[in-house]
Amino acid sequence: MKRAIVVYYSYSGNTKKTAGFLKDKITRKFQTDVLELKPADESRFFLKQCVRAFRKVQADLKQDLILDLKDYDLIALGTPVWAFGMAPAMRSYIDKCKGLSEKKVILFATYGSGVGKDKCVQEMAEIVKAKGADEVRSFLIPHYDVKNGDVFEQKSNGLV
Numbered sequence: 023m024k025r026a027i028v029v030y031y032s033y034s035g036n037t038k039k040t041a042g043f044l045k046d047k048i049t050r051k052f053q054t055d056v057l058e059l060k061p062a063d064e065s066r067f068f069l070k071q072c073v074r075a076f077r078k079v080q081a082d083l084k085q086d087l088i089l090d091l092k093d094y095d096l097i098a099l100g101t102p103v104w105a106f107g108m109a110p111a112m113r114s115y116i117d118k119c120k121g122l123s124e125k126k127v128i129l130f131a132t133y134g135s136g137v138g139k140d141k142c143v144q145e146m147a148e149i150v151k152a153k154g155a156d157e158v159r160s161f162l163i164p165h166y167d168v169k170n171g172d173v174f175e176q177k178s179n180g181l182v
């Protein structure tokens with residue numbers, strides 16, 4: 023059976039919920055691992071979170087991480103949109119991971135107002151493509167719809 027991994031960061035649970043839906047969907051076709059990023063240095067203060075994300079700071083990921091993704095056929099990377107971009111934990115992971123050459127990658131993000139949501143996945147796509155990813159697709163879910171499985175199915179339709 024082919025292998026997949028879903029790597030995500032979630033501060034308040036929305037991206038985690040979406041990652042769960044995606045895992046359930048992928049598991050129908052792939053043996054699927056899940057990696058939740060847990061930064062050691064994440065602030066609990068909104069403004070500080072925004073500033074760090076906006077300045078493109080990388081979070082300190084102290085946990086044992088699967089960084090080499092060469093054994094996976096499908097790689098999914100998910101983040102909340104923070105200050106028009108990815109959260110520092112995902113920025114750190116996407117910078118450090120390897121083995122993306124010729125891989126299929128699904129990028130996903132959850133968002134609030136929607137400001138910066140396209141820029142967020144666009145930057146993620148540029149990074150994984152620069153690392154050799156072959157086929158890069160993405161989907162976005164507004165935070166008020168994260169619990170709605172129908173919206174997830176619609177947005178992620180055809181990706182797996």
Ligand SMILES: Cc1cc2nc3c(=O)[nH]c(=O)nc-3n(C[C@H](O)[C@H](O)[C@H](O)COP(=O)(O)O)c2cc1C
Pocket residue numbers: 031032033034035036037038068069071072101102103104105106107132133134135136137138139164165
């Ligand atoms: C620090 C911070 C910055 C945010 N910046 C944005 C933003 O620029 N654009 C947007 O649409 N939503 C923004 N949001 C809303 C989140 O993207 C949204 O609530 C997301 O679903 C949270 O995901 P999570 O529950 O997995 O942490 C921000 C939220 C936080 C906490």
